Amino acid sequence: MRVERVISDENDSFPVGMRVLAVDDDPTCLLLLETLLTKCKYNVTTTSQAITALKMLRENKNKFDLVISDVHMPDMDGFKLLELVGLEMDLPVIMLSANGDTKLVMEGITHGACDYLLKPVRIEELQNIWQHVIRRKKFDRKDRDGSGSQDKPYIDSSEAAGLGNVDHNGKFNKKRKDQNEDEDEERDENGHDNEDLSTQKKPRVVWSVELHRKFVAAVNQLGIEKAVPKKILELMNVENLTRENVASHLQKFRLYLKRISCVANQQANMAAALGSVDSTHLRMGTMNGLGNFHTLAGPDQIHNAAFRSFQHSGVLRRLNTPAGVGISGLPSSGLVQLSPVQNLGNTSTYQRKLQSFVIPGNHNANILQGMPMSLEFYQLQNNRAASHVGQFPSVDNTTVLPVSSISGSLIDAGCSNSPLLGVTSNSLLLEGSSQLPTLHASNLRDSVSGFPNRSTLSDFTSIAPASNQLHGSKADIQDQAFPISCNAGKIISSAPQDWNAPKKDAPYQSNVPSCSINSLRAVNGDMAQLGQCLDQNNPIFNRNVGFDFVDPLSIKCSEGENLAMEPSVIEKEGYLMVQPSRQGIYIPDNEGENFAMEPSVIEKEGYLIVQPRRQGSYIPGNLGSLEDLASAMTKQDHDKGKPTDGDFGYNDYSLRTCI
Amino acid sequence: MDGYGMQNQIACIRRSLFDQGYLDEQFIQLEELQDDANPNFVQEIVTLFYTDSTRLIQNIELTLNSRPINFSKLDDYMHQFKGSSSSIGAKKVTSECAVFRQYCAAGNAEACIRNFQHIKQEHAILRKKLEFYFQMMGQAAVAQTR
Numbered sequence: 001m002r003v004e005r006v007i008s009d010e011n012d013s014f015p016v017g018m019r020v021l022a023v024d025d026d027p028t029c030l031l032l033l034e035t036l037l038t039k040c041k042y043n044v045t046t047t048s049q050a051i052t053a054l055k056m057l058r059e060n061k062n063k064f065d066l067v068i069s070d071v072h073m074p075d076m077d078g079f080k081l082l083e084l085v086g087l088e089m090d091l092p093v094i095m096l097s098a099n100g101d102t103k104l105v106m107e108g109i110t111h112g113a114c115d116y117l118l119k120p121v122r123i124e125e126l127q128n129i130w131q132h133v134i135r136r137k138k139f140d141r142k143d144r145d146g147s148g149s150q151d152k153p154y155i156d157s158s159e160a161a162g163l164g165n166v167d168h169n170g171k172f173n174k175k176r177k178d179q180n181e182d183e184d185e186e187r188d189e190n191g192h193d194n195e196d197l198s199t200q201k202k203p204r205v206v207w208s209v210e211l212h213r214k215f216v217a218a219v220n221q222l223g224i225e226k227a228v229p230k231k232i233l234e235l236m237n238v239e240n241l242t243r244e245n246v247a248s249h250l251q252k253f254r255l256y257l258k259r260i261s262c263v264a265n266q267q268a269n270m271a272a273a274l275g276s277v278d279s280t281h282l283r284m285g286t287m288n289g290l291g292n293f294h295t296l297a298g299p300d301q302i303h304n305a306a307f308r309s310f311q312h313s314g315v316l317r318r319l320n321t322p323a324g325v326g327i328s329g330l331p332s333s334g335l336v337q338l339s340p341v342q343n344l345g346n347t348s349t350y351q352r353k354l355q356s357f358v359i360p361g362n363h364n365a366n367i368l369q370g371m372p373m374s375l376e377f378y379q380l381q382n383n384r385a386a387s388h389v390g391q392f393p394s395v396d397n398t399t400v401l402p403v404s405s406i407s408g409s410l411i412d413a414g415c416s417n418s419p420l421l422g423v424t425s426n427s428l429l430l431e432g433s434s435q436l437p438t439l440h441a442s443n444l445r446d447s448v449s450g451f452p453n454r455s456t457l458s459d460f461t462s463i464a465p466a467s468n469q470l471h472g473s474k475a476d477i478q479d480q481a482f483p484i485s486c487n488a489g490k491i492i493s494s495a496p497q498d499w500n501a502p503k504k505d506a507p508y509q510s511n512v513p514s515c516s517i518n519s520l521r522a523v524n525g526d527m528a529q530l531g532q533c534l535d536q537n538n539p540i541f542n543r544n545v546g547f548d549f550v551d552p553l554s555i556k557c558s559e560g561e562n563l564a565m566e567p568s569v570i571e572k573e574g575y576l577m578v579q580p581s582r583q584g585i586y587i588p589d590n591e592g593e594n595f596a597m598e599p600s601v602i603e604k605e606g607y608l609i610v611q612p613r614r615q616g617s618y619i620p621g622n623l624g625s626l627e628d629l630a631s632a633m634t635k636q637d638h639d640k641g642k643p644t645d646g647d648f649g650y651n652d653y654s655l656r657t658c659i
Numbered sequence: 660m661d662g663y664g665m666q667n668q669i670a671c672i673r674r675s676l677f678d679q680g681y682l683d684e685q686f687i688q689l690e691e692l693q694d695d696a697n698p699n700f701v702q703e704i705v706t707l708f709y710t711d712s713t714r715l716i717q718n719i720e721l722t723l724n725s726r727p728i729n730f731s732k733l734d735d736y737m738h739q740f741k742g743s744s745s746s747i748g749a750k751k752v753t754s755e756c757a758v759f760r761q762y763c764a765a766g767n768a769e770a771c772i773r774n775f776q777h778i779k780q781e782h783a784i785l786r787k788k789l790e791f792y793f794q795m796m797g798q799a800a801v802a803q804t805r
Binding site: 026029032039 | 685688689691692697700703704707708711712735738739741742743745746747748
């Protein structure tokens with residue numbers, strides 16, 4: 001018989017009673033689904049309309065634990081619903097369809113689906129869907145105070161155990177989107193976050209640069225496709241790190257990669273446009289995200305560490321759909337230039353991902369927008385990227401602006417009011433790309449100036465989303481150490497960069513002497529503001545200690561050291577890895593930590609990597625200034641009620657932190 | 660006994676449905692879902708399927724009769740039709756739907772129209788068989804209670 005239906009998933013008897021919302025316009029399938037789910041002892045609510053489902057979900061966010069939805073529905077596309085649910089409610093969503101085309105499945109993934117089931121669905125498949133809830137919850141919990149989840153009795157997996165261990169050094173902090181505060185704290189001190197959290201029951205895992213680097217290395221080693229938390233954990237061999245920590249980080253990373261790839265593409269384009277940009281620099285930025293993506297696919301591709309990150313991103317992108325990938329596109333200029341194509345390729349995927357991810361609704365983000373969820377898109381992007389590389393054509397929707405025009409394009413990108421997401425990616429890309437190439441002072445300058453003064457910020461905001469995406473490709477980001485950061489005020493859309501400790505290549509870092517930053521500054525007053533904003537101890541951004549947007553100017557261009565440079569806004573979640581590297585180079589290392597989290601707006605000085613909160617925090621594209629952007633972001637965060645530090649969401653706060 | 664005899668008969672009918680390819684293992688899943696809490700599930704869902712699919716069939720007919728034929732719409736309908744028929748384990752119907760979709764994708768109106776006739780036939784045949792099957796089950800249940 002049906003058993004006790006537990007309303008709260010915290011109940012000991014979970015997964016019994018898990019609350020599932022089933023959506024399918026076909027009554028036969030819906031009845032079957034309902035019966036199957038009931039048989040699995042879940043608490044089922046059904047509706048045949050997506051709109052009704054959304055309404056139910058919006059009414060009470062805590063009413064359901066999981067959503068299962070058909071892809072093909074008359075009133076709303078299943079993917080769209082998926083995106084919205086993911087963004088607004090952050091609930092795990094499982095897609096259901098009679099059509100099992102790879103393309104569709106990929107689209108589902110890029111849109112953020114936890115799983116994709118084929119009709120007719122069997123009970124065995126449904127029996128384990130509760131894992132998605134736990135997984136998400138755990139990771140969320142970890143970031144939060146983490147009191148509860150760990151204790152969940154039903155968690156008998158290692159995760160449960162893992163959670164318990166999280167506290168240790170407080171090294172591991174998971175960025176929680178909802179935990180803005182936490183993130184801020186974390187941001188500020190790369191390693192000190194724990195302290196703040198240590199008071200909490202569940203110590204958060206702080207993904208320090210070091211840790212992230214290890215993570216990325218592990219992922220690279222395994223290959224983004226094969227990177228599973230367990231193995232990564234083994235490879236990393238870090239004490240007190242649980243599988244859950246890794247899993248959640250991985251998820252973010254993937255999103256980051258996605259974002260980056262979009263951005264990267266754009267950046268690549270931009271870089272291309274810039275021409276002289278240090279490839280490394282460019283790479284650092286967006287390309288990383290994007291480029292890495294591809295590179296992820298093919299290790300050879302990424303010559304830079306940055307790329308490496310992409311690679312991961314690439315893989316990730318599959319996982320996490322969000323377009324975050326786009327950002328990854330711009331790895332240090334080197335990357336971008338080096339292999340624009342590569343990046344492009346990656347970017348496209350990333351971008352695609354970013355787009356799909358980023359904007360549920362707004363595909364303005366050039367970068368993001370461009371990303372059709374499908375793979376094709378990616379390729380398209382790639383192509384575009386390739387072509388852009390010389391000129392920053394907008395990658396698929398992202399407007400990759402040539403470095404000089406980057407600013408312009410970014411801005412444009414940003415402007416598109418794509419719901420943050422879109423924009424940000426663009427912006428990010430811009431940043432990324434611009435950064436990369438511009439890292440070289442001159443480059444930046446050009447690009448910077450290129451940026452229209454207008455809504456640069458807004459663009460950035462949009463970029464932010466992109467950055468978020470970038471974050472997705474955390475790996476990329478790392479490499480990407482945005483050059484942006486190097487220069488004062490450059491917005492370090494480091495998202496992409498951060499991921500993989502750009503250290504490796506941190507080309508830009510060295511290359512990007514403050515000039516890039518300066519150039520960024522030139523871009524527009526706004527930018528500068530942004531930069532400032534960014535710079536200001538954006539706690540959010542700087543996860544990494546230290547770097548809080550160091551005044552770009554003050555950053556010495558120590559090439560090579562960039563990596564270590566202050567990690568610009570490194571999003572908690574890893575997304576926003578804007579690190580205004582001193583040298584203007586993206587500090588990849590720092591990224592490691594940040595990449596995980598939502599790409600916030602990293603703006604070092606000009607590059608405002610705004611990461612719109614994934615959760616729907618939307619950064620108005622029209623922010624006139626960085627401040628606006630930042631506030632928008634913050635506001636969004638608040639509005640959403642979710643701290644930006646949440647999972648790689650788009651962290652609005654990133655904007656804030658920038659300054 | 661009547662009850663037993665009927666059971667036997669029903670079992671034969673059921674087996675033949677599988678053997679002849681009218682039903683596949685999805686139907687077994689449906690049967691497994693039926694339990695004391697849900698004693699008529701199989702019949703319920705099959706009935707629901709037929710009600711809904713009738714509507715779908717009508718829509719498809721309309722679309723097929725309109726000129727020019729809207730293949731994308733056809734594909735949508737057929738996608739849904741295939742989804743629900745596969746959900747109840749209607750093997751032949753589902754495979755005919757797959758064929759139809761191929762023709763539809765190719766824009767082959769004639770083949771679509773022809774194929775659709777097959778679909779309707781299979782759909783109707785299965786319906787009769789299932790109705791008979793359920794009827795027998797109902798009678799057996801009654802006989803058993805005697």
